[in-house]
Amino acid sequence: MADQTDVIVIGSGIGGLCCGGLLARGGREVVVLEAHSKPGGAAHGFGKTYHFESGPSLWSGLGRWPSSNPLAQILRALGQSLEVVSYRDWDVIFPEGHLQIGVGNDAFSAVVQNLRGPEAVAEWQQFMTVLQPIAAAANALPLLALRPGADVMAQVLQRGGQLLPHMAAMRHLGGAFGPLVDRHLKDPFLRNWVDLLCFLISGLPMDGTNAAAMATLFGEWFEPDACLDFPKGGSKAVVAALVRGMEANGGELRLRSRVRELLMDGDRATGVVLENGEQIHARHVVSNADIWSTLELMPEGHAQRWRRKRESTPACRSFLHLHLGFDAKGLDDLPIHTVWVGDWERGINAERNAAVISIPSVLDPAMAPPGRHVLHAYTPANEPWELWEGLERDSPAYLKQREERCSVFWRVLEQMIPDIRERCDVVMEGTPLTHRRFLNVHNGSYGPALPASDGLFPGVTTPVKGLWMCGSSTFPGIGIPPVAASGALVAHDILGRRAQKDLLHELGI
Numbered sequence: 339m340a341d342q343t344d345v346i347v348i349g350s351g352i353g354g355l356c357c358g359g360l361l362a363r364g365g366r367e368v369v370v371l372e373a374h375s376k377p378g379g380a381a382h383g384f385g386k387t388y389h390f391e392s393g394p395s396l397w398s399g400l401g402r403w404p405s406s407n408p409l410a411q412i413l414r415a416l417g418q419s420l421e422v423v424s425y426r427d428w429d430v431i432f433p434e435g436h437l438q439i440g441v442g443n444d445a446f447s448a449v450v451q452n453l454r455g456p457e458a459v460a461e462w463q464q465f466m467t468v469l470q471p472i473a474a475a476a477n478a479l480p481l482l483a484l485r486p487g488a489d490v491m492a493q494v495l496q497r498g499g500q501l502l503p504h505m506a507a508m509r510h511l512g513g514a515f516g517p518l519v520d521r522h523l524k525d526p527f528l529r530n531w532v533d534l535l536c537f538l539i540s541g542l543p544m545d546g547t548n549a550a551a552m553a554t555l556f557g558e559w560f561e562p563d564a565c566l567d568f569p570k571g572g573s574k575a576v577v578a579a580l581v582r583g584m585e586a587n588g589g590e591l592r593l594r595s596r597v598r599e600l601l602m603d604g605d606r607a608t609g610v611v612l613e614n615g616e617q618i619h620a621r622h623v624v625s626n627a628d629i630w631s632t633l634e635l636m637p638e639g640h641a642q643r644w645r646r647k648r649e650s651t652p653a654c655r656s657f658l659h660l661h662l663g664f665d666a667k668g669l670d671d672l673p674i675h676t677v678w679v680g681d682w683e684r685g686i687n688a689e690r691n692a693a694v695i696s697i698p699s700v701l702d703p704a705m706a707p708p709g710r711h712v713l714h715a716y717t718p719a720n721e722p723w724e725l726w727e728g729l730e731r732d733s734p735a736y737l738k739q740r741e742e743r744c745s746v747f748w749r750v751l752e753q754m755i756p757d758i759r760e761r762c763d764v765v766m767e768g769t770p771l772t773h774r775r776f777l778n779v780h781n782g783s784y785g786p787a788l789p790a791s792d793g794l795f796p797g798v799t800t801p802v803k804g805l806w807m808c809g810s811s812t813f814p815g816i817g818i819p820p821v822a823a824s825g826a827l828v829a830h831d832i833l834g835r836r837a838q839k840d841l842l843h844e845l846g847i
């Protein structure tokens with residue numbers, strides 16, 4: 339390939355692919371350089387007979403149009419559609435018992451009625467009424483309509499008439515969700531439930547989770563026809579659609595191409611050096627790697643103040659993983675997801691106190707061979723990196739600790755499927771070291787632990803000329819919809835205001 343291009347994107351996470359796709363669509367020559375042999379970053383799929391998922395299990399807003407999900411908007415802009423299986427129910431194993439909690443207000447209210455009685459139901463309904471205008475305000479200002487770097491308030495004023503009815507609710511959008519919950523929810527079960535959802539979304543309890551993100555989630559989940567969407571083929575299918583959309587517009591994805599260093603000319607980023615020594619020059623460089631990894635690529639002596647500030651970004655904890663392939667015989671009613679919490683008193687972010695279990699083959703049998711299921715379980719961003727950092731992979735001490743720490747999954751799974759161990763023909767346990775190795779993230783972290791109470795995530799521009807960032811280290815934050823939006827924000831900045839306006843017009847948002 340040529341050693342000169344318009345834009346280099348470092349990393350093929352969802353943020354990087356959304357950015358690359360929109361830039362290619364806008365006529366730029368784009369090369370996405372990915373260290374791993376598979377694209378998708380945290381959202382990659384692997385395996386040939388069983389189709390294993392590395393990360394996300396909860397997807398929404400992909401199966402219908404219009405959609406407020408930035409990923410759905412970008413896929414549409416790239417002319418790509420996804421086949422999804424919609425569903426409403428999932429299970430929880432809480433200290434209160436094993437329950438089915440559906441998406442949607444009525445299903446959830448029925449659970450609350452049974453567990454906590456009519457007063458708690460009334461409290462919840464009142465909370466939903468409070469959230470409605472906040473969700474409407476968040477919807478009125480789509481993330482793809484924002485301009486990077488510009489004052490959000492100024493942009494609100496620019497959208498003028500459209501946003502005036504939402505002005506009162508707008509003040510909540512930039513802050514944390516916790517104070518809203520404190521003001522309106524007293525029932526311990528409702529508070530624990532909200533705290534759990536916050537943690538699953540942001541890696542932080544409700545005091546640190548952004549109010550706009552949560553209001554949007556509740557706005558969507560509690561609509562009368564609300565559902566979740568599992569993309570057929572899993573994360574791999576989503577990633578393949580983004581890659582197809584980018585390549586159809588002339589963009590290029592290069593796998594097994596780890597960037598070793600940024601090339602600088604004075605105070606400007608001008609390209610990258612790959613691990614094999616190859617140099618590629620570009621007018622624009624976008625890093626989809628996390629903030630700590632991005633700083634490691636920068637030669638010393640540039641943007642020192644920014645660098646020092648961002649180096650000290652606190653990190654969310656890491657993950658334990660379990661991947662299984664197992665005999666499905668006689669297991670007709672398995673839920674797609676089960677979320678387990680051991681003890682509310684320990685706090686939602688306590689180690690090995692929460693796990694998410696997904697069995698995607700329940701909805702998409704093609705994810706596993708006939709008569710079998712594929713399972714991914716993880717402890718969400720609550721595994722301390724410090725327990726693992728000194729250990730050598732495959733050493734006896736590592737293997738022993740892995741077995742001990744991953745026993746949490748088996749204890750929960752045996753409550754669901756007592757003979758699960760005998761049914762398995764594939765068992766893979768993963769640790770923060772595995773997570774770092776395959777996802778290429780600093781210390782196996784979920785992303786920056788930046789509480790919403792301290793402000794918004796850092797924007798996509800950097801003080802280094804020619805260098806942008808997208809993905810979970812940038813505004814609006816962690817999770818599939820936010821990282822997709824961050825990729826679009828970078829593309830807008832590079833392509834210009836006119837192109838952004840045209841895109842919004844075409845999408846009707």
Ligand SMILES: Cc1cc2nc3c(=O)[nH]c(=O)nc-3n(C[C@H](O)[C@H](O)[C@H](O)COP(=O)(O)OP(=O)(O)OC[C@H]3O[C@@H](n4cnc5c(N)ncnc54)[C@H](O)[C@@H]3O)c2cc1C
Pocket residue numbers: 348349350351352353354371372373374377378379380381392393394395396397595596597598626627628631657716776777778779784808809810811816817818819821
């Ligand atoms: C277990 C788990 C479950 C999750 N569940 C959900 C969920 O249910 N719903 C949801 O919305 N979100 C979920 N998330 C969060 C979501 O998946 C991530 O926030 C999102 O995918 C991160 O995307 P990103 O654009 O930041 O890039 P990343 O996924 O971090 O990808 C960055 C890419 O850059 C590459 N890279 C790094 N350094 C270099 C280099 N030097 N050279 C070349 N390439 C490099 C990496 O290999 C990687 O492919 C989950 C995450 C995990 C880990």
